[in-house]
Amino acid sequence: MITLYGIPNCDTVKKARTWLTDHGVDYAFHDFKKQGVPTALLPGWIDAVGLDTLINRRGPTWRKLDEATQARVVDTPSAMAVMQDHSSVIKRPVVVWGYGVVTVGFSDAAFAARLP
Numbered sequence: 001m002i003t004l005y006g007i008p009n010c011d012t013v014k015k016a017r018t019w020l021t022d023h024g025v026d027y028a029f030h031d032f033k034k035q036g037v038p039t040a041l042l043p044g045w046i047d048a049v050g051l052d053t054l055i056n057r058r059g060p061t062w063r064k065l066d067e068a069t070q071a072r073v074v075d076t077p078s079a080m081a082v083m084q085d086h087s088s089v090i091k092r093p094v095v096v097w098g099y100g101v102v103t104v105g106f107s108d109a110a111f112a113a114r115l116p
Contacts, residue, residue, distance in 0.1 A: 006092035032087040048102035061088035
């Protein structure tokens, strides 16, 4: 089963969900705002894609964080703390494909390449 993590009003998440639906792909959606950030999965996501990919340092949520909080994000534990407190700093969507591969973001080509 594919699980797509994100925020429902995010344009990129909307595109990804539409693409999956239009291609008849079954998936589960995990809403960070309603269901929270899955803390137990964060270390695996960080290992899979890296902090620089997982944390959206260009987004408005990151830019609104004070400099001390931004500077504190240097390793997995510190990044996890910020992601738990500010789920919108996580680049979206995070997709855990049925075979365990983790990807971040959306493009038609990247999603098509993940399907059998």
